[in-house]
Amino acid sequence: MSLKIYGIAASRAIRPLWAAEELGIPYEHIRLHYNAPETREAPYLALNPNGTVPAxxxxxxxxxESLAITLHLARSRPAGGLWAxxxxxxxxxxxxxxxxxxEAEPLARQWFHHxxxxxxxxRIPRLADEALEKLQARLRVLDEHLATRDYLVGNGFTVADLNxxxxxxxxxxxxREAVPYARAWHARCLARPAAQRAFALRQAG
Ligand SMILES: N[C@@H](CCC(=O)N[C@@H](CS)C(=O)NCC(=O)O)C(=O)O
Incomplete structure (x- = not known):
């Protein structure tokens, strides 16, 4: 069994990297930058025809598709505890x-880009403001859900939390608004040793 993850940690590749760390899967990390010319060349396009990372x-x-990848990793290794x-x-x-x-990523991306x-x-500040404004309603949904539970699904951390x-x-x-439950949940997720290991990979690229 071998797992190869393509894409620098400072990209959406952080998602499969975090999942692999959670699941304890040995993996080879191919630190491909999303702007690298190789992402537009045939060998990589055979893995991801979109020319994006991760694959x-x-x-x-x-x-x-980073989130499909984390779902697959979690589901294919049920003993790892990330699946339902x-x-x-x-x-x-x-x-x-x-x-x-x-619901969340397009707005978060628009805000971050601008x-x-x-x-x-x-950068267009108006586009950043509009995205941030709409995001507040999404964050309220998350906060209300987490007001009565520690994790999104079931009784423990799953790939839903990771995603x-x-x-x-x-x-x-x-x-912008008070979303204390969402903040506490987010801190809990990012404090996990596997998350820390994955995010530390950003120092290496
Ligand atoms: N929906 C895709 C988006 C992949 C994506 O856009 N990745 C960025 C890096 S985070 C990328 O490769 N950008 C380079 C480009 O668009 O040319 C996923 O979640 O995997």
């Missing part, structure tokens, strides 16, 4: 993962 090769199973123990919780993991991808990621001359916490990586900077 994985899990013993011959080649996948792109019943069909209802599987559905809830799907719900929160798609919520992260469709406050930090783009060269200053290309949402990773997508909302900058939750503390984005939350």
């Amino acid at each position: 994985i090769d899990d013993d011959g199973l080649v996948l792109f 123990s019943n069909v209802a919780d599987e559905a809830r993991i799907g719900q929160w993962t798609l919520w992260a991808a469709t 406050t930090a990621f783009l060269p200053e001359a290309q 949402v916490a990773a997508v909302l990586q900058r939750l503390n900077d984005m939350a």
Whole structure:
């Protein structure tokens, strides 16, 4: 069995890296920068035809889409404890993962791009403000859900927490309103030793 993870840790590759660390899967990390010319060349495009990172090769199973990758890693290693123990919780993991991808990520990305990621001359403060404003409603949904539980699904940390916490990586900077339960949950997720190991990979690139 061999797992290869393509993409620098300072990219969405942090998601599969964090999942692999949680699950204790040995992996080879190919530190491919998202702007590297290799991402547009045939060998990498055969792994991810979008030319983006991450991609994985899990013993011959080649996948792109960071959140689909974490779901696969969790589900294929049930002993690792990130997956659900019943069909209802599987559905809830799907719900929160798609919520992260469709409700939260586009807004978080828009805000990040127009406050930090783009060269200053290309940033449009109005777009950052609009995204941040809309995000508050999403963060309230998360906060209300977490007011009565420590984790999103079931009784412990699952890949749903990993996916949402990773997508909302900058939750503390984005939350304008008081969302104490979401903040406490986020801190709990990021304090996990596996998360710390994965995020430390950013120092190495
Ligand atoms: N929805 C994809 C997005 C992948 C993506 O856009 N990755 C960025 C890095 S975080 C990238 O490779 N950007 C380079 C580009 O768009 O050319 C996923 O979650 O895997």
